[in-house]
Amino acid sequence: MRLVCGIWKEGAESMEKRNTNQTYGETLVRLGETRKNLVVVEADLMKASGSAAFVKAYPNRQYNVGIAEQNLIGFSAGLAATGKIPFASTFACFAAQRACDQAVNAVAYNNFNVKIIGTSAGLTSEKNGGTHISVADLAIYRAIPRFQVFDPGDAEEFAQVLEYAADYVGPVYIRSNKGDFPVFHSPDYQFKPSVAEVLQDGADVGLITTGITTNEGIQACQELNRKGIEVYHLHMGTIKPFDEQAVLDCVSKVKKIVTVENHSIIGSLGSAVAEVLAKHGTQAKLVQLGLRDCFGETATLDYMMHKHGIDASGIIETITQL
Amino acid sequence: MDLQKKAAQLRTKTFEVITQAGGGHYGGSLSAVEIMTVLYYDVMNLSGGIAAKDRDRFILCKGHSGPPLYVILADKGFIAEERLKELDQNGGSLPKHVDRLKVQGIDYSSGSLGQGLSVACGMAASLKEKYPDTRVYALLGDGECDEGQVWEAAMLARQYQLDNLIGIVDYNQCQIDGRTSQVINLEPFADKWRAFGWNVLECDGHDTNALQKTITQAKLHHGQPTIIIAHTKKGRGVSFMEDNYIWHSGKITQEQFEIGLRDLEGRG
Numbered sequence: 001m002r003l004v005c006g007i008w009k010e011g012a013e014s015m016e017k018r019n020t021n022q023t024y025g026e027t028l029v030r031l032g033e034t035r036k037n038l039v040v041v042e043a044d045l046m047k048a049s050g051s052a053a054f055v056k057a058y059p060n061r062q063y064n065v066g067i068a069e070q071n072l073i074g075f076s077a078g079l080a081a082t083g084k085i086p087f088a089s090t091f092a093c094f095a096a097q098r099a100c101d102q103a104v105n106a107v108a109y110n111n112f113n114v115k116i117i118g119t120s121a122g123l124t125s126e127k128n129g130g131t132h133i134s135v136a137d138l139a140i141y142r143a144i145p146r147f148q149v150f151d152p153g154d155a156e157e158f159a160q161v162l163e164y165a166a167d168y169v170g171p172v173y174i175r176s177n178k179g180d181f182p183v184f185h186s187p188d189y190q191f192k193p194s195v196a197e198v199l200q201d202g203a204d205v206g207l208i209t210t211g212i213t214t215n216e217g218i219q220a221c222q223e224l225n226r227k228g229i230e231v232y233h234l235h236m237g238t239i240k241p242f243d244e245q246a247v248l249d250c251v252s253k254v255k256k257i258v259t260v261e262n263h264s265i266i267g268s269l270g271s272a273v274a275e276v277l278a279k280h281g282t283q284a285k286l287v288q289l290g291l292r293d294c295f296g297e298t299a300t301l302d303y304m305m306h307k308h309g310i311d312a313s314g315i316i317e318t319i320t321q322l
Numbered sequence: 323m324d325l326q327k328k329a330a331q332l333r334t335k336t337f338e339v340i341t342q343a344g345g346g347h348y349g350g351s352l353s354a355v356e357i358m359t360v361l362y363y364d365v366m367n368l369s370g371g372i373a374a375k376d377r378d379r380f381i382l383c384k385g386h387s388g389p390p391l392y393v394i395l396a397d398k399g400f401i402a403e404e405r406l407k408e409l410d411q412n413g414g415s416l417p418k419h420v421d422r423l424k425v426q427g428i429d430y431s432s433g434s435l436g437q438g439l440s441v442a443c444g445m446a447a448s449l450k451e452k453y454p455d456t457r458v459y460a461l462l463g464d465g466e467c468d469e470g471q472v473w474e475a476a477m478l479a480r481q482y483q484l485d486n487l488i489g490i491v492d493y494n495q496c497q498i499d500g501r502t503s504q505v506i507n508l509e510p511f512a513d514k515w516r517a518f519g520w521n522v523l524e525c526d527g528h529d530t531n532a533l534q535k536t537i538t539q540a541k542l543h544h545g546q547p548t549i550i551i552a553h554t555k556k557g558r559g560v561s562f563m564e565d566n567y568i569w570h571s572g573k574i575t576q577e578q579f580e581i582g583l584r585d586l587e588g589r590g
């Protein structure tokens with residue numbers, strides 16, 4: 001077993017946890033210092049995004065459109081058209097569903113430089129329940145031409161994706177996963193867009209994770225290592241453009257792959273992997289973990305991750321039964 | 323029935339139930355208690371039971387205010403009192419955002435703001451054909467009226483002369499990020515509805531008598547939909563929450579719970 005990328009070696013238990021929303025505020029304050037055109041656009045959910053720190057630092061660089069997500073995205077397109085770099089945020093469900101046509105037409109079709117942050121993404125919406133749990137945001141944004149799509153694995157990656165997005169010119173969708181999560185990236189980590197990270201090499205089974213499921217995957221791998229199962233673990237922080245080569249490298253070593261996502265199994269990570277396998281005529285068994293064509297519910301994150309088999313124990317169970 | 327007293331009891335119960343659930347949307351739940359009380363204990367025709375096709379309908383557009391509605395449904399025997407303990411619990415059957423597939427008596431599952439009035443229009447248009455006396459009541463948040471779809475529905479209701487549709491806005495003048503006047507100013511609010519072709523009435527949304535009178539007046543109006551702008555206070559009745567947008571949602575301590583209970587009993 002060999003750690004290929006720079007993850008903390010002490011193990012999941014000892015990793016520092018960082019809060020996503022706090023990271024958002026702090027990072028934007030830092031990015032905004034030199035990028036005077038960077039502005040924040042909110043839709044009555046500033047509390048949920050964490051942009052308050054930015055507003056405090058630069059009071060004149062925030063807009064709040066009220067509870068109006070379509071307006072949020074359309075307005076941001078106008079800001080971008082005239083030279084601003086808008087970071088527009090609302091709950092991921094509404095960013096993708098309510099404002100979908102605005103994202104397609106006002107942003108992507110016009111190719112405006114808008115950054116959309118989908119907050120409380122997937123099951124991290126927790127007790128807000130089924131109407132708020134975005135099961136399709138990655139699938140939706142992935143299907144929109146010109147959008148780049150990210151589901152960062154921890155706060156360090158999130159911060160670096162935000163920085164990348166601030167400087168990349170074009171539409172970007174980034175998931176913000178509400179809560180405190182272990183930071184598995186080491187301090188010298190450098191985010192590279194559309195490059196998957198090999199977290200662990202192994203010859204028995206491939207594990208491909210994204211967003212908050214990567215931490216679960218890391219924990220699962222530690223247990224599986226003890227059981228003598230060697231897992232090739234890939235973290236896909238970029239959902240689009242998708243790192244096809246990383247998947248091909250993985251299947252050159254293993255013939256069974258498990259994908260895990262905090263999302264419907266339709267249309268995002270698992271689907272993207274399936275497309276790569278089919279396109280290259282690669283023979284491999286693929287098991288997709290995620291929400292199986294169903295909605296979320298009003299419950300805690302741990303409860304739902306366990307229920308849908310996307311926590312460490314669910315991953316272990318799936319892999320040992322392969 | 324003394325509705326004012328009834329509402330006070332239901333408010334205390336709502337406060338208890340949300341606290342027991344580990345916190346939640348106190349602000350907009352407590353502001354809407356009298357409105358829902360008057361609808362469910364006086365105004366709405368539910369005599370034929372939930373299954374009656376001609377019964378009145380209620381759309382809670384601001385779906386995060388489920389707790390007082392659940393408390394009412396339990397009090398009226400539509401759901402078992404025991405279930406209130408399941409509010410927002412893992413594996414529970416009472417999600418804070420009202421859910422028609424989980425709770426008998428809920429007419430529309432909401433949580434995504436701004437969509438309810440359109441659904442209410444659809445129900446009103448369809449019910450009007452067969453059951454001219456049946457009414458559809460829709461309770462909206464004021465912040466919710468930022469959503470463009472509310473105004474699309476407003477134009478539609480006027481077009482189809484949906485006088486069997488009565489909208490009520492819980493005008494507590496608060497949303498999440500601030501007071502409505504600071505985030506997106508709705509004023510002149512009544513004039514906006516008038517301009518969209520609605521009959522507009524206003525009243526104190528915590529005075530059950532005023533609400534009864536105003537809704538009765540709305541029912542007598544023909545040819546246009548009616549909107550009632552009910553002036554309320556977010557977090558009504560709990561001293562540290564009242565009229566403070568910070569308490570849109572949150573968790574409270576045991577000490578705060580006791581303060582709240584004392585406040586509510588004092589007002590009783």
Ligand SMILES: Cc1ncc(C[n+]2csc(CCOP(=O)(O)OP(=O)(O)O)c2C)c(N)n1
Nearest residue numbers: 044350433434435463464465466496497498
């Ligand atoms: C479409 C949509 N956008 C955002 C939210 C998040 N949200 C929930 S409640 C709320 C504020 C609601 O304010 P208001 O309508 O005034 O309700 P009240 O003050 O009566 O609670 C927001 C922004 C949502 N539920 N739906």
